[in-house]
Amino acid sequence: MILITNNPKFQSVPEPRCDMEYIAGSYRDVLILVRDRIHQGHKLLSHPLSGSVKPNETPYKSILISKKTGSLDVDSLQIIEDSISTCDKFMQNPINYGHNNQDALLADFSEVDYGLIVAAIASASR
Amino acid sequence: MKLELGNIFIHDIQFGDHSRVENGVIYINEEELRAHLLEDENIKSVSFDIAKPGESVRIMPVKDVIEPRVKAEGRGGIFPGVISKVDTVGSGRTNVLKGAAVVTTGTIVGFQEGIIDMSGPGADYTPFSKLYNLVVICEPVEGLKQHAHEKAVRFAGLKAATYLGRLAKDLEADEVESFETLSLIESFRQYPDLPRVAYVQMLQTQGLLHDTYVYGVDMKQSITTMLYPTETMDGAIISGNCVSACDKNTTYHHLNNPVVRDLYARHGKELNFVGMIITNENVYLADKERSSDWSAKLAEFLGVDGVIISQEGFGNPDTDLIMNCKKIEAKGIKTVIITDEYAGRDGASQSLADADISADAVVTGGNANMVVNLPPMEKVIGHVKLADTIAGGFDGSLQPDGSIVVELQAITGATNELGFNRLSAR
Numbered sequence: 001m002i003l004i005t006n007n008p009k010f011q012s013v014p015e016p017r018c019d020m021e022y023i024a025g026s027y028r029d030v031l032i033l034v035r036d037r038i039h040q041g042h043k044l045l046s047h048p049l050s051g052s053v054k055p056n057e058t059p060y061k062s063i064l065i066s067k068k069t070g071s072l073d074v075d076s077l078q079i080i081e082d083s084i085s086t087c088d089k090f091m092q093n094p095i096n097y098g099h100n101n102q103d104a105l106l107a108d109f110s111e112v113d114y115g116l117i118v119a120a121i122a123s124a125s126r
Numbered sequence: 127m128k129l130e131l132g133n134i135f136i137h138d139i140q141f142g143d144h145s146r147v148e149n150g151v152i153y154i155n156e157e158e159l160r161a162h163l164l165e166d167e168n169i170k171s172v173s174f175d176i177a178k179p180g181e182s183v184r185i186m187p188v189k190d191v192i193e194p195r196v197k198a199e200g201r202g203g204i205f206p207g208v209i210s211k212v213d214t215v216g217s218g219r220t221n222v223l224k225g226a227a228v229v230t231t232g233t234i235v236g237f238q239e240g241i242i243d244m245s246g247p248g249a250d251y252t253p254f255s256k257l258y259n260l261v262v263i264c265e266p267v268e269g270l271k272q273h274a275h276e277k278a279v280r281f282a283g284l285k286a287a288t289y290l291g292r293l294a295k296d297l298e299a300d301e302v303e304s305f306e307t308l309s310l311i312e313s314f315r316q317y318p319d320l321p322r323v324a325y326v327q328m329l330q331t332q333g334l335l336h337d338t339y340v341y342g343v344d345m346k347q348s349i350t351t352m353l354y355p356t357e358t359m360d361g362a363i364i365s366g367n368c369v370s371a372c373d374k375n376t377t378y379h380h381l382n383n384p385v386v387r388d389l390y391a392r393h394g395k396e397l398n399f400v401g402m403i404i405t406n407e408n409v410y411l412a413d414k415e416r417s418s419d420w421s422a423k424l425a426e427f428l429g430v431d432g433v434i435i436s437q438e439g440f441g442n443p444d445t446d447l448i449m450n451c452k453k454i455e456a457k458g459i460k461t462v463i464i465t466d467e468y469a470g471r472d473g474a475s476q477s478l479a480d481a482d483i484s485a486d487a488v489v490t491g492g493n494a495n496m497v498v499n500l501p502p503m504e505k506v507i508g509h510v511k512l513a514d515t516i517a518g519g520f521d522g523s524l525q526p527d528g529s530i531v532v533e534l535q536a537i538t539g540a541t542n543e544l545g546f547n548r549l550s551a552r
């Protein structure tokens with residue numbers, strides 16, 4: 001299992017116990033990297049649109065893929081392509097938060113993304 | 127299993143010397159209730175307010191809405207496994223303070239959560255504008271983490287609703303409704319010629335601030351299972367969900383699930399409502415496969431001709447929804463799905479993040495991206511500055527005159543995927 005993430009929290013916590021590829025990029029950059037990995041034969045293990053926080057709100061995204069590669073998994077490809085389309089749809093109206101509490105907001109977004117993917121890792125590890 | 131609901135119609139809430147319900151009015155001893163909620167060491171302070179239909183009042187950010195109920199006769203208590211001890215509920219008599227609700231607010235995360243306007247155009251989009259609401263405003267102790275904060279506010283709401291519900295234990299009901307589900311074999315004998323229909327309810331279970339509890343069990347750790355529909359009316363399902371105000375199911379929605387009610391209304395006439403399957407919406411894809419396999423297996427096992435499937439939330443639950451639909455249809459069982467849409471502000475974009483040809487009967491709760499202008503209110507309960515940061519709000523959402531320009535997704539219950547809405551389009 002490999003975690004692909006742009007969530008900075010993963011750089012400062014001991015968990016998860018799996019391989020990790022951290023990228024200093026956008027939410028969409030994470031989706032594109034995952035799509036590339038799927039084309040290389042990795043399988044998608046967690047849903048890219050985890051959480052009800054919308055792609056035009058949170059900057060953070062964490063996705064699990066298989067470590068093992070095989071032939072192209074069409075279901076994985078379908079889900080990641082649909083997720084990229086959904087992301088692009090939302091990005092037509094990016095939400096620039098007007099609130100002056102930006103750092104606290106980023107911390108909340110980071111925490112929620114982290115919490116959701118940790119739940120997925122727990123499922124994967126059972 | 128048979129349950130009677132004894133409705134006591136409420137037409138006002140007031141603070142008073144001692145808590146009671148008299149002639150349709152709830153009187154609340156603030157100090158007594160506050161002391162009860164402050165027993166939780168994670169809560170620093172609690173204050174209350176009352177919001178009535180038609181008032182120039184805005185409540186935000188709303189976390190949960192809960193209807194006060196009490197078990198008057200029969201097994202168990204309301205919110206089993208959470209507030210009451212674990213015991214099978216859904217039978218006997220439950221009294222309901224109909225027309226009243228407890229609304230919890232609190233800034234658990236600096237985004238998401240919802241708005242309830244008690245009057246004006248926003249009030250049309252939320253069913254909770256029609257209720258007499260006791261608003262519970264909880265402040266956590268310093269440094270409390272989000273998940274513990276969510277739990278504290280969740281319990282404060284349930285405890286406050288239970289406190290009010292108990293005032294109705296010995297009251298005579300203004301109206302009594304009755305709901306009954308027989309065993310499979312009995313119901314097939316009773317209505318051999320009617321189409322057999324089950325309800326598949328998908329519950330939000332992605333994790334942090336996106337959870338639902340059934341008899342106190344975190345539903346993401348369960349496989350798909352079954353309930354008697356009347357169990358939901360006694361609080362077997364509760365919301366731990368803070369995210370996506372427009373299409374999260376509050377505890378009030380679970381208690382008053384309109385799919386359950388409408389299926390009962392047609393039971394024995396147009397169809398045979400045999401029961402309810404509950405399933406989850408996890409982030410891990412193998413969980414989705416397993417849970418939807420079980421939905422299809424249980425629907426087949428029940429021998430139904432059709433199911434209604436309701437979704438909760440945005441994005442990845444679209445995949446669970448389509449998996450459930452596709453796999454149940456593949457068993458030769460007809461499906462109708464209930465969802466909502468994120469179709470862009472002009473409504474022209476693809477609505478869902480997943481699709482399949484078998485999903486050919488769809489009910490929508492509306493387009494959550496639609497922009498609405500909410501005029502200023504004389505009084506705001508909660509935190510108005512949050513308008514710029516809650517879901518569907520955007521830079522400059524809060525106008526100088528106090529009005530708010532937001533997408534519909536900011537309004538609590540606006541595009542509810544159980545169909546618990548008042549507006550429709552023809």
